[in-house]
Amino acid sequence: MNINFSKLTAAGNDFVLIDNRESVIAKEDCQSLAKKLCNRKHSIGADGLILLEKSACKDFKMKYFNSDGSYASMCGNGGRSIAKFAYDLGVANLKMVFETDAGVINAEILTEDRVRLDLYAPRDLKKDIKVKVNGKEFDVDFINTGVPHAVIFVDDIEKIDVFGYGRAIRSHKTFVPAGVNVNFVKVIKGNTLLVRTYERGVEDETLACGTGIIASGIISVLKGFAESPVKVIARGGDKLLVSLKNSNDKISNVVLEGPALITFKGTVKIQSEV
Numbered sequence: 001m002n003i004n005f006s007k008l009t010a011a012g013n014d015f016v017l018i019d020n021r022e023s024v025i026a027k028e029d030c031q032s033l034a035k036k037l038c039n040r041k042h043s044i045g046a047d048g049l050i051l052l053e054k055s056a057c058k059d060f061k062m063k064y065f066n067s068d069g070s071y072a073s074m075c076g077n078g079g080r081s082i083a084k085f086a087y088d089l090g091v092a093n094l095k096m097v098f099e100t101d102a103g104v105i106n107a108e109i110l111t112e113d114r115v116r117l118d119l120y121a122p123r124d125l126k127k128d129i130k131v132k133v134n135g136k137e138f139d140v141d142f143i144n145t146g147v148p149h150a151v152i153f154v155d156d157i158e159k160i161d162v163f164g165y166g167r168a169i170r171s172h173k174t175f176v177p178a179g180v181n182v183n184f185v186k187v188i189k190g191n192t193l194l195v196r197t198y199e200r201g202v203e204d205e206t207l208a209c210g211t212g213i214i215a216s217g218i219i220s221v222l223k224g225f226a227e228s229p230v231k232v233i234a235r236g237g238d239k240l241l242v243s244l245k246n247s248n249d250k251i252s253n254v255v256l257e258g259p260a261l262i263t264f265k266g267t268v269k270i271q272s273e274v
């Protein structure tokens, strides 16, 4: 079976996107297909697979799978990518509304390669959790911005062992069974954050993590380290903007603005035994 796909990058977080409105990909094949297509040595290569599905009530629905095949309810960089993909397909206009398993998102194509997402409120905020891994104790703030995130403020963002500590915290008993994405954050001048993320389901540091950037922006505002709108420089060097409303730790009007670019399109031959 030949399947048309687009490859998009959103601040260096990269995805394979497939129009699955006619369900060419069966539900039970999604996870194995994600693993297969996201493999950087043997296939297209990406941090995740995103399927555009039919929606009964919105412009479309987004389904997200990490590169290890695991399912995730949401992806912030993926959200900007699918908005760009949907507009390119003619499925949506410059302003659109789509469903994710974490909630409904309003998106707007601002320029050729910049997209704004208006998101649902975050959940499950837990502050100042002490987590000890590899002999070092971290002060962690937890928040779910569609997927679970740990936010840790560090002094030396260049030196921190993102892979080593990220992997240990991702699977720490505090966060079982779901696990957690781990964001290391440095606040710099100009109301700006540097964010490095160990991403669950990629099981490595990615060049950007949209929901992680949102989580880092929210926690920075809650702790008084920054004011909304917060500028964020992702590991890949791209600049994003997180804005939100905070009234006594009740967060609303969450917006993520950032890049999303179609890098290439192609057709992939899928053997029947996916």
Ligand SMILES: N[C@H](CCC[C@H](N)C(=O)O)C(=O)O
Residues within 6 Å of the ligand: 013, 047, 048, 066, 071, 072, 074, 075, 076, 077, 078, 147, 148, 181, 199, 200, 201, 202, 208, 209, 210, 211, 212
């Ligand atoms: N790895 C994440 C999902 C993708 C999140 C990230 N790519 C983003 O942009 O939000 C998880 O399993 O929770």
